[in-house]
Amino acid sequence: MSLLSNTAVLLGKELRTEFRSRELLTTTFIFILTIIVLFSFTFDPTSDESRRFAPGLFWLAFLFASSLMLQSCFLREQPNDTLSALRLSVSDPFSIFLAKLAANALFLLLTELLLLPFFTVMYNVPVLPVLHWLALVFFLASLGISIAGTALSAISAQARMRELLLPLLMLPLLTPILVASAEATKALLDRAPYVPWAGMGFLTVFDVVFLTAIWLFGEYLLEE
């Protein structure tokens, strides 16, 4: 009970600080937009080619962007040692993780949805008929990226070379997310679209496994 209310309060704080400056959202959005434009040079972006390559590239762009975006979520707490204040105040440290990963998942999802129109117009793939399934895939994948990424950014925030370290820890660990979400997106953008149960299944398994891992081990990541 207090876990949920603490999480809600902390999530409110994360959202409030972000929407006050919108720094993270704006930079991530522009970053991915840049990559999406640059990708167009790496292959011939006709409709058929796009269907084959774009989903993978799209998710790769998200993974890279999120490995940059997630840097700050624990780093922000360091200058004033606010993480200690949170640890002293909450009844279960898991709520700190839950709030952060929920906020990160929301930010990621928001950026993805904002980028979707650009993506569909520039790469000439119709998304409207499968939008609801696509949204579900985006949701599951963003959640997975945030769950594992938030835990890893708690690790990298305490190490040297953290800007390079987080992608190195994150990208191999998130391979299943990349493979599953790219395949699921490809299935939905196919000329004969089909519901990617396998892809969504893998994403769900990843989410559940890593959420459980953080629930079990998260508090040790915050130890001093």
Added chain:
Amino acid sequence: MGKRALAGAVVVFLMGAAAYASFYIAPEEKTMHVLQRIFYFHAATAWAGMTALFIGFVANLLYVWRREGKWDALGVACAEVGLACFTVVLITGPIWAKPAWGIYWTWDARLTSTFILWLLYVSYLLLRTLIEEPDRRALLSALFGIFAFIDVPIVFGAIRWWRTQHPAPVIMGGPGSGLDPTMSKVFFFSVFALHCLVVFLINERYRLEKLRAKFEIVRREAEAI
């Protein structure tokens, strides 16, 4: 010291015997001929490496639970030995693949997922070099080790699901796969020999790490004075 030297001698003998068995006792395979003999090392090393990583995972869990330096030392020993095994796997793989498939590398499911596994443990060792304070290094790398290990089956599952244009595993690869009885005897003997080697190496590396930790404390104390 005597015990360890004896253990080393036994391991050397077992490895020699396994090499002899795979070259002279195992029958020649019909299509790949002598080439197939690398299999006894390639696959057995992968099995032994997996065992090392599993022991490392248990050590990581024990460290988080008990916070005793020895579990940290065992964790890093297993990760390094496991990584060495998978490096061997990734090198012997292409050596076998080139004559067999005509190419060194193919983005096949098992190759790719082994490579990802290798990268995960490289990251683990890299992480250790980037945290100064020993207790924090031990705790955070143990946690990353746990995350990495539970990620392995998901990586293998996901990649296998979508990238399967490979030959099915020969051993335990479902019905229809199977080895000639002598081949399988030789194979399991080399699995045994490599496990002995891995255990021996882990033990040596574990002792070294404990010495290193002791030295580190002395060095820091000296610096403090």
Added chain:
Amino acid sequence: MTPPAFAPIGLRFEDIDKRYGGIYALRRVSLTIGPGECVVFAGRNGSGKTTFLRIAAQLVRPSAGKLSFSCASPNEETPAIRAGFVAHATMVYDELTAEENLLLFSRLQGTPKPENRVAALLEEVGLSERRASLVRTFSRGMRQRVAIARALLHEPAVILMDEPATGLDPQGVSWLAETLRRLRDSGRTILMSLHGESEIASLGTRAIRLDGGSVVADTRTGATFRSILTFADV
């Protein structure tokens, strides 16, 4: 503001060790601090004061030894203690306003009617007028006031302050001394680290000096008390 009824809490440190990579920050510290004592910790930089207070706050887990809390009335169960902690860092968010910060932490602590509590506390620390300003825009002294307000939000029975006068101007120090006096007289247990003699140090009922992670002096009497703070005996 009338303090609510609460049970004064004592702290008991048994053979506390804290090692950072094999180096002792604290070595076999055993201390019993009675309910309602006001203890001043003195010691050079690196003597272990901060580590000690962070262990008392249960932010740092000792490498060995045990910390326990006790109630004045022995038959009462000691609940999970949430100490009020003022550290070197302010422990508040620069990008939130003073009021938002305090509301955030009091909601996390599950305070009933957090708005009332926060308004009263802002008044008490003299920041009512700047309640809606971002902490980023505050001076060092004002930040310290917010930090102190945050520590006192849940009216803790145990108060831990690591050099609480940092950044405060003379009026601020007087205000802090006055606040601490009121807290001490209401029966709260206070542990603070200080440098030298001051208005705040004179509130102490016991002085302890740490050196190299161990307790080297511990007194309740006036003359020695002074010399412990000023290092006159060393």
